[in-house]
Amino acid sequence: MADPMHEPSEETLRVVSAELNGRPSTQVWGRKGMVTSMHPNATLAGLDILKAGGNAVDAAITVATTIAVTSQNWAGLAGDSAWQIHWAEEGTTEHLDGYGICPRSMTADALIDRLDVGPDAFAEEPTGIRDKGIATSLVPGTPAALCAAWRRYGTVPFADLCSRAIELAREGIVVNSYITGSLGKCAGKLGSFEASRVIHFDGDRPLQIGDLLVQKDLASTIERFAMCMESEFVDGVTARAIVDHSRRAGGFLSLEDFGGYKPVWRPCLKGSYRGLDLMVTGAPTSGIHVLQALRILDQFPLRDLGCHSPASLHLLIEAVKIALGERRRFGGDPDFLEMDIEASLEKNHAAEQARSIDENKATSREPDFSSTAGSTTHFTVADQYGNIVNATQTIGGDYGCGETVPGTGLVMNERSWWMSLKNGPNVVAPGHRPNIGHAPTIVFQNGVPICSLGSPGGFGIVQYVVQTLVHMIDYGLDIQAAIEMPRFRINDLAFAVAVEDRIHPTILDALRTMGHSISTYPAWTDRMGGVVGVEKRQHGFLSGWDVRRNSLALGY
Known part of the structure; x- marks a missing residue:
């Protein structure tokens, strides 16, 4: 080596x-380029972009959006991202911080009251506690991060980079053993929410190996994102749907939170x-x-x-x-x-x-x-120009908080679960990003x-x-x-x-x-x-x- x-x-x-x-x-x-990811369809989609002349960032955006369809148990547009980008021409290596942030009204005390938790829930990552429902969700960072990377380095039209994800969501993917195992493990969490159950269950049972997972609402969401980019998650149809559902379901998210979010280089x-x-x-x-x-x-x-x-x-x-x-x-x-x-x-x-x-x-x-806890996904893309994208993306634990926002197909994150409810460096507080x-x-x-x-x-x-x-x-x-x-x-x-x-x-x-x-x-x-x-x-x-x-x- x-x-x-x-x-x-x-x-x-x-x-x-x-x-x-x-x-x-x-x-x-x-010889010229490489894509390695945690789903075969995402890897293939990213490689197609490289072979067509796109660079590592172009291919990585395609991998990220495809993963959002094939692996909602791990990552998606309602989650967050840590991207490392090495750009050969400039000789730079940067960290693109697309982590979610606590909503403005989310404090440790407010979360305690909202979830009615006991003392065992105060630590970071408490096993089986405060990891369910949109009240645990932070403002997603992945959409803005993908757009920030594309605006700085992208060469292929952004909508083209999302096309494979839209196709797979609309036409469906065949469920493999890994998804079946994850669905079985999270059946209780997902089954608690009607919008999640409709997508991931066949009647009373989670989808099984060989079933077709069709996500038409998610296809429409990614299609809007492909055309409107980050504005879709500022004041677009998707942002408004998330905020409206959060308000009804006892969450903290607001349009001001979405409008104020910025990824950080x-x-x-x-x-x-x-x-x-x-x-x-x-x-x-x-x-x-x-x-x-x-x-x-x-x-x-x-x-x-x-x-x-x-x-x-x-x-x-x-x-x-x-x-x-x-x-x-x-x-x-x-x-x-x-x-x-x-x-x-x-x-x-x-x-x-x-x-x-x-x-x-x-x-x-x-x-x-x-x-x-061990969900999340990672992928790496290297191109013929010497550029590298090395990215970790997540919605938290398996299937995030388990709650899908109706009409969007998005399973929301539960990233506040990775933070503490007691004073310390990683405490839940307005505007704070979680350490992970x-x-x-x-x-x-x-x-x-x-x-x-x-x-x-x-x-x-x-x-x-x-x-x-x-x-x-x-x-x-x-x-x-x-x-x-x-x-x-x-x-x-x-x-x-x-x-x-x-x-x-x-x-x-x-x-x-x-x-x-x-x-x-x-x-x-x-x-x-x-x-x-x-x-x-x-x-x-x-x-x-x-x-x-x-x-x-x-x-x-």
Whole structure:
């Protein structure tokens, strides 16, 4: 991969073969361009734009709008976005912040009163609490973000970029096993709302594999968006329908909220690891915590310790623990917080954190939250001109708040669920954006991007991105093999660790002996995220796509 100074060692290759159970990687290469996303139809639609001469931003808009049709369990126009755009001609890498904002009338106290919640609902991401109904919804950011990206970099007419999404919504998509599983898991939430039930159910049962999911109202909404662009979500038919329904259903959204929304172009944060440069999205995303974990790991010889040895996994887990703790203590909206980014990334600070790690013993503490949330979607597009779009989009948890706005086909987000109801950096407050784990990341060598990646997975995103980068940079794996390696996930701040059961039991027993609380997940579970990305090689692109999440990569 990224570090041409070494290839995988024989021992690493032995570990890889054992942990992949002999399953060969399916490598997808492209000479001119590459699209990798979490739905085959979205990937194909984006590739068609590249092949017709569109650039990475053009293709990414098509992927985003198509995902809004094929994957409403993960993302849509009623959600929000964190885009990372590398523009080769200008030599710039920027973060386009399309996160939603709390409505002007939404305060923590107002939300508490509106939802009538108990004390268990005050933390961020409370399991099974305050995640249902439009009262939990923030002002969507994705529509304005897509338009901002197109206005700066787009070359293909915006309406043309939405045409595939409109067609799929109007004519229908065949339901696959992944959608069926998601519908089954969320049947109670969706079934509570008539407009959701009409779309996603056949009578009394959720749609099954092979059924046709037709979304004519959504097709009309995207068609209006294609013609009117962001104004459709300012004072257009869609904005007015959302606000009218919110008012009737006890929500907080107003036309003033929609009219006042603006996406923000922010600088990316820069760090380094093993001599390579990294650029990540800044707050309110969690890119900084990817850099923090890697700076700690830079103090240790992971390659010498061996791929997925007890010693190397222990250090990975401990470094991630520190980064996750920092996120909970300090993560929030930078427009409302004083954030000392330089101090957080200072090398001496990382060295001090590394010295706090006992190389033979795990740290532990009492949990103050637990989260297994892992929806969201990520896609990466690279074009023949050297441009890259690396984007994470979401409506929150599976099917957002579950409530569809009648006449629009839009399942609304529940992004206030990812915020706290008690004072702190990520508290619900008017105009505030939520902090969340999104972490689009690009790796550079000598100023040239050589890898871009990201993942869904809520609290797990930072963990999955860090592990994938370590697999590539420390152990020399290509992006596809790095993604397919088994991963761990820390679900709470007690630092209990769930590990895919492809890692050998003797390794897990050794970690338990060191004091880690270890449980196992089944192999290839989607609870371990869905990392996707693109690696640049000398003569083209190698994709990274994740079998855990219905992904597909295509190049040309």
